[in-house]
Amino acid sequence: MPTTTEAGEKDPAAAADGRGGPRRRWRSSVLPRHLSLAVLGLLAVTVVMETTGSFANSQLASMAYLGIAAGGLTVLTGLNGQLSLGHGAFMAVGAYTTALFLDGEPPALPLPVVLAAATLVTLLVGAVVGVAAARLHGPYIAGATLALAVAVPGVVLHFERLGGEQGLGVRMPETPVWVLDAAYFVTGSELDPTKYVAYIGWAALVVTYVLLANLMRGRVGRTWRAVRDDEVAAEIAGIHLGRARVLAFVVSTACAGLAGAVMAMAVRITAPSGFSLTLSLTLLSAVVLGGLGSLTGALIGSALLTFLPHLVTGLGTDAGLTDVRAAELAPAVYGLTMILVILVAPAGITGTLRNLWRRRRGVA
Amino acid sequence: MQRTRRFRRTTRLAGLLTAAALLAACGAGGRPDDGEGKAAPDAGITEDTIKIGGHFPLTGVAAPGYSEIPSGHKAYYDYVNANGGVNGRKIEYVVKDDAYNPTNTSTVTNELVLKEEIFGMVAGLGTPTHTAVVDFLNAEKVPDLMVSSGSLMWGDDPAKRPWTFGWQPDxxxxxxxxxxxxxxxxxxxxxxxxxxxxxxxxxxxxxxxxxxxxxxxxxxxxxxxxxxxxxxxxxxxxxxxxxxxxxxxxxxxxxxxxxxxxxxxxxxxxxxxxxxxxxxxxxxxxxxxxxxxxxxxxxxxxxxxxxYIPGTDATDSEWLKLWQKVWDAHGAEGELTNYRIYGMSQAYTFVQALQAAGDDPTREGVVKALEKVGSTLEGPGLAPFRYSEDSHLGISGMEVVRLEDGRGEPLTPVLVTDIGDAPIEEDDSAAKDAPPANGIPDVEPAS
Known part of the structure; x- marks a missing residue:
């Protein structure tokens, strides 16, 4: 992107008169732009994945599922103004669906179908909740979804089939031979199961982000923003408020479902304690840290969530702290970061960077 | 205009094709055919160190008590290291916090196995937490010794989980x-x-x-x-x-x-x-x-x-004297507690297992050694281990006690049994085991 911006700056007249100019074309051709960014993204992911070790791969897998869920949440909260405190519960739905479908040797369905099924099931649950949530406003939606986040782990305990407190183990199906061969053909190194899951996660993330980015840029995104900014004006403009809200909710929960599916595969277990209220709040904090309403922000937020605690604990141990103290350091630093961002950069990391950039351009 | 657009499209297509071809050319093609020997040494062990790891709740609701177990381990390993280590190797124990959340356990186990490259997992704590990683450890062929939980899962089916061993009575x-x-x-x-x-x-x-x-x-x-x-x-x-x-x-x-x-x-x-x-x-x-x-x-x-092990109340036990000596010399802050004794007792068994695996322990060697001589190991446990090829379950018995003023008054001799319909028998033999004078076990190599 920087190159095109430079091009636009070199030729301000072309951008200003609104005709031609690569920058202009880049901005207006939404789908090709998103697709090419996606391809670039996938290439970058491949390079990173192949140059880092197994543990980094597993961290990248965590980042992928957090990123998918945060992406969905940022659309809901940032674009449509609905605050959900229950996305962890929707991830649980996706994760348990995946665990159940992957049960059995060999699993009944191929992996992509399982992912789709997990997304679909969560989408249906999301639709039901969304219809209820569409009737509520602001803090009341937060309250209702909060109840969901508290209830779902409890509901899980009720059913013997779901494994109770100990949860369900998730067995990854064997990596198909053609995938192994293809991976070896392209990268020259063997694909281990950890890396396989990480690739699946990032492929899911890229697909999700392309779809979300298109939605955000198009008519649907405009209606969502309109509903968020002024309900009365939106209604006068012919937007059906309820429909727009439910749609946003459903899209967002579908993302959470997919994220849950990837999480189940990456974590290898789905247990109620993995889907506590903390998870929902963590997702929200990722979105706020990164910048509300921005997919880049969601990605940055999930990267912070994944890498920061590990980094801090490592630093703590290196500094000679005991294991317990070092472990306690991670949540403390995360909390401090959160406070700092809210105080210094209330628009989140991407929001603040964007504002800075705009101001500089405005001065220039 | 029409023509330019078509031209542009062709250019784009050509560009894409070139990129694809380039990408394919970058690839490695097929695998080299030669079957490489798998003589690579096991991870985590060198001439003078051996690195092991464990997951514990150091923060969160389960932390009180349980977070003290790894400090017991560390104190005992430091004691052994200060006395020359095991066959010249110093034991390094890497502890990670999972806050008793299986999702975290999975993450920190990845870290231990894939990044820290531990030789084995020792004393990973908790039934729901360890369930999340037991299959991974077995798939990666990482010894998973002395799980800090009494679930049957760690030892009743060695064919299914050949690398996992329990420790405490189930x-x-x-x-x-x-x-x-x-x-x-x-x-x-x-x-x-x-x-x-x-x-x-x-x-x-x-x-x-x-x-x-x-x-x-x-x-x-x-x-x-x-x-x-x-x-x-x-x-x-x-x-x-x-x-x-x-x-x-x-x-x-x-x-x-x-x-x-x-x-x-x-x-x-x-x-x-x-x-x-x-x-x-x-x-x-x-x-x-x-x-x-x-x-x-x-x-x-x-x-x-x-x-099933002498705790802080067993004031006349030689084991308690050893633990107190170790804790005074190498312990972290705080008093010697029953949880730290639990950790030290496990650490003692691990040192025994390592000695039994011989001068150059391999991951497989430790498992085989425990199966072979595990049931004869003398340690702080009141009853012997049940380790064999058919069972990876730990200590086989315990005594019933009544608590009086924080002390356990024995009501029965040590009672020993096994899962299923095995009868319960009195067996005080292992309860009389005393630690060696220098506090470090001396187990003959198993093979």
């Missing part, structure tokens, strides 16, 4: 031993079960029911995390229970004691070993009651429980 034999004791000593008691709703409660219940199925009049379960146990205790009270048998963790011992006081329910209590540490329960009672109940170990006076 909950089923504990249930059996408790059940038989109740049958013989309190045959008229109406028994109520207070169970954690997972393998812990289930295995314990299955063991107890082998003996006192007809005496059990009520069974209640709690879910960890839900701190209100009043409905469960009211149900026990309504069933006129006079002996409550609890397979629960320490915080629920404290909660159930508090709640019982509140509803004026005064049965006799029998808590399984896990939930009966007098010092911790006393401290928890004081905290939960916001100081209304004064924290002292005597709060659990008269409560029945079991013991």
């Amino acid at each position: 909950y089923m034999i504990e249930g059996k031993i408790i059940g038989q004791w109740v049958k013989e000593n309190m045959p008229d008691a109406k028994v109520g079960l207070f169970l954690q709703d997972d393998d812990f409660g289930r295995d314990g219940e299955a063991g107890a029911r082998k003996y006192i199925d007809d005496q059990i009049v009520e069974t209640v379960r709690y879910t960890p995390g839900n701190t209100d146990v009043a409905p469960q205790l009211a149900k026990l009270q309504a069933a006129d229970v006079d002996l409550v048998l609890g397979f629960n963790v320490p915080s629920y011992t404290a909660l159930s004691q508090l709640t019982a006081m509140k509803i004026n329910f005064r049965p006799k209590w029998f808590h399984s070993n896990v939930g009966s540490d007098p010092a911790l329960v006393g401290a928890l009672l004081a905290r939960f009651s916001e100081g209304k109940v004064k924290g002292s170990a005597g709060l659990l006076d008269g409560v029945l429980t079991t013991e």
